[in-house]
Amino acid sequence: MNLGGDPRAPLSRRESLRRIGAGFGSLGLAGVLADPALFASGKEHGQQAVSPLAPKAPHFAPKAKHVIQLFMPGGPSQVDTFDHKPDIAKHAGKRPSLVNRKSLRNTKNGLMVSPFGFKRYGECGKMVSDIFPNVGELVDDLCFIHSCHTDIPEHAGAILMMTLGALQANRPSMGSWLTYGLGTENQDLPGFVAMSPRAQPRGKLANWGSSFLPGAHAGTYVNIASMKPDTVMRNLSNPHLPRLEQRNQADLLSRLNKLHLDRLEKDSHLEAGIEAMELAFRMQFAVPDVFDVSRETKETRALYGDSEYAKGCLIARRLIERGVRCVQLSHSIDGYDIAWDTGHGDIKGGHARLAKACDQGIAALIKDLKWRGLLDETLVVWGGEFGRAPTSEGKKGRDHDHYGFTMFMAGGGVKPGFSYGATDNFGLTAVENRVHVHDLHATILHLMGLDHKKLTYRYSGRDYRLTDVHGKVIHDIIA
């Protein structure tokens, strides 16, 4: 089977890719069993072994089946990227009352004009900064939200707010909520994959962890920079044992376990274990395959370009193409865990480099998904944990701004070529159609066919959900 075929190949190719997994997956759906005690009415050893990752019906018809979160930790500046504010120039160096907010951290200075030029793109005529020329070309496919806001202007908490909906690392990540609610479509691969080149985003594991949800929902993390396809997952192969001998060995284990099962008469943990072992055996081959981008055509690889982030984008496509539910791809260069925070001292240098490292890859991903007919069912979400203030820090930098920032989405049922909400004239504070991170989460779940108020998990005496007691679906951005 040629896995690196024509990027415009018809849908059936994707279906067949999934079926590679599903072929076994349909046998192995029961291959993963959570603690029966975790099921409300579970019987100790009697219930049918049901995989927590088996596909589950959504609450209602979904617009999207997969999410790719293009996460930009550190806080990209809205007024230097997608939230064009010509009024800044009129008041440059001044500090009009609109931006004279007290608790901003170090921004006692006046307004600073963006060092980047802006151009009009697409039929919708969106103004986009010169540092995102490739993304700019795609504005007619994008849905911008300019009125995002979050709770605090500090990285650690705000990053967690974006990835798991709380300021502390003691809640399940969004991806784990998604696989908890929906399972995943390919049982030979993890349901939720988190990736970054170099550094993991600040907060690390918590950003893709499952916290109190069953461990099967935790994201599998892959470092793109150091990745070799066959070492993506720990203990994926036994270099000392030829495949045939290992098959023999696995058969022996199954056989002895089955004898033990006969003696016990019934033991659902053991039944699940026998299947999980078979699944493990299959994963040894399915996992390296999906991470091997050398299987893509030269043209496809050229479309994405050479950057590490772009490689992540390409793998993201391969993953969701095979049915993986959620991919979280965080940006990082120079091993910095909050890459976009380079804006403090120098917006111009810092942001230009960062944008260059991801612009082509992001645009390629969206184009590629579209060509393959995957964009409709894949929700792409771009953005950081907050933005940066239009006033300056020092001479050339900008400090954190959690009062207002911009994110964009693509595909997955959102309005293309659309902009929603607005910050004030200078881009500091979201003033029109404000969207809190909880609202983003509620909307993402909604697009995936889940009611964020109904997706709950009982833990330590109460029901938890991704949006806590907050969150409101933004219906106006849904196509």
Added chain:
Amino acid sequence: MKSLNENDRATMNSLCRISCCCLSFIAVLAALSPLRAEEPTAEQLTFFEQKIRPVLAEHCYKCHSTRSKKLKAELYLDSREGLLKGGETGPVVVPGKPEASLLVRAVVYLDNELEMPPNKKLPDKVIADLQEWIRIGAPWPEEKPTQNAEQAVEGRDWKKLRLESWAFRPVNKPTPPETKHQELVHNPIDQFVLGKIEKRGLEPLGKAGKRVLLRRIHLDLTGLPPTPAEMKTFLGDQRKDALDHVIDSLLKSSHYGERWARHWLDTARYSDGLGGFGDNGPLPGAWRYRDWVVDCFNRDLPYDQFVKQQIAGDLYTEDPLAFYGTGFFAIGPNYKSDGGDPEAKAQAEAETLADRIDTFSRAFLGLTVQCARCHDHKFDPIPQKDYYSIAGVFRNSRTHKRSAASAEMTKKYNDHQKAIKELEKQIKSLNEEKKKAPENTADNPDLPKLQQELNKLKKTMPPKPGGEVHVLADSGNKDMHVAIRGDLRKKGEVAPRQFLTIMTGGNGPVFKQGSGRKELAEAVFEAGKPLAARVMINRIWQYHFGHGLVRTPSNFGSLGEKPSHPQLLDWLSAAFEESGWSIKKMHRLILSSATYQRSSRFHQANFDKDGDNRLLWRMSPRRMEIEVWRDSLLAVTGELDRKIGGQPTDKIFDVKRRTLYTTISRNGDRFASDEFLRLFDFPSPASTAPKRATSTVPQQYLFMLNSPFMIARARVFSERLQKEEKDDPARITQAYALLYGRQPTEEETRIGLAFLAEKAEKIPRLQQYTQVLLSSHEFIQVR
């Protein structure tokens, strides 16, 4: 609703952005309330809870609620009835008609006589919310199910509430029922259990076989499997009380403390620090608290003292090392903010306090007091004020590092040093005398004696007291204010430090000494005793049987599960106190019961009636915890390093010490060992862990099939068999004895021999075979 919600995020955000926990509240209410003509929708109720109730609570309840010290205008604004009935001036809300509602007139300051709240006009957004709320009919959730929790603090009948709940009421010692199956009664535990089994018409299983039983008890008490020699001795021991002897000797083993300390460390959310951002420092002395816990179990420190020393050991000075116990709190997360933003700072402090209250109340009392952080507990009778009464104790206690040495240890060490120096001096002077003396003078007869004494002293030298331990110390003596909606910057009334009102009835002593920790510790075993006893007995039961009598071991509140055997729970709790809170005596009692010694066999008819085994008709088969599995692997290969205590190591794939000694990072993301432990359901130490899950995922099998650790164990085990046994049949037999404590069946031997007969490329066939045996379900399972 839509237009309204849309525009008000900004206001709401500053007003009510406190992590809160009333989700299920609304769901439960919706489910319980009888259908009315104008049933409020979930969205309306959310609107009420997020935008209206907080405003009413903050601005009106001081004077217009059941908890007002001085009710004004005869007006209650804390129930829909109160609003509709109104006060001195008549109804204040006319549903659907904001313009006709007095409440609106008051808040818009339309009328000089009637401006509410009196000190300052509400923001326009909030007024708009109130108007909108009345316009849509003033939806208010049906509050019956939480009536108890919703009533005024002072107005509640605490005694009645206390007696109504199985968990809060005093422990009495019930009489065990008579049972038919007399042969299955070893002690009263069995009477309580059989009583239920017989009543439900189930067939209790008989005793497990001796082999199964010995393995079960060894793994349960020490976390290590019996050796073939121990098995042989036990099988040959025909004494009636052979098992009691085994239990006694295992309880005397230091490995017992290691095994049971680990259970407690789950509850203590033990880690070596190294959390995430804002809480990322290491806790280099955490292991001393861990060793202290091991020691407490080994010397059977009475449970009441064990708890008191963890809350206030520094203040119980009669035990010189009791201060180690406060590590229980000190090793918890200490959140910091990274930018000094005031909101972030307050959040970080509130979160750290929440850890203390959550751990204190769930671990010792089985209560989710943390749910009362932003408002009164929605389900249990825990007013918000109680949260801050306890929080005050911890806010006046600081975490610090203290020299690990007690005064006694230091004195002992110094005295020893002094004695050595004194002797050396004597010897030196004698030697000098000898040099000066003429050559033929006989040696001073004291010299060899002194030398001998010196050697002895040097050998028995106590370890140099050093290092540090993380502990609590008092840092103040001030009550806290209730934090309005959990925001420490918004001060409500003062919450004097005292124990939970539900247990004291509001008449408990107010804490006065320092932080009040010692008084809090005492209160746990005075007013809190029924909870303290039941909670710990239930934990002990859970670790012996896999499930507690109460299956929510850290939540005995109304959202927790009810006990399957309430009388047994109370009988044991009473026995626990009578025993002087001896945990080892509880082990003996439970392990000698026929209930514990029951077979784990499957039984279809019983299973159909009680598949969950709530009635304990059999012993539930279980999977080993990860620590037990790894330790057992090293034990059967003969590699286990049995040294007790000391510094942790993150090199557990190389070091052969027990898994207890692994470095544990708080978020489970620092070490390969973290990942390994989490893969097999080691609980997250971010908060107290009441019980562990048992998940089965393919990555576990990848570990068994491919990890260098398993490959190495298989190699060492096969070498051991190779060396100790002369041929393959003998090797198979010995492997089964070591791993499973039994003989292989003929079929198993045949399968094994066939496998061994095949050719291998690199890894010898015997090693491939032993890897399979080590990975088998039978090995990881406890029956």
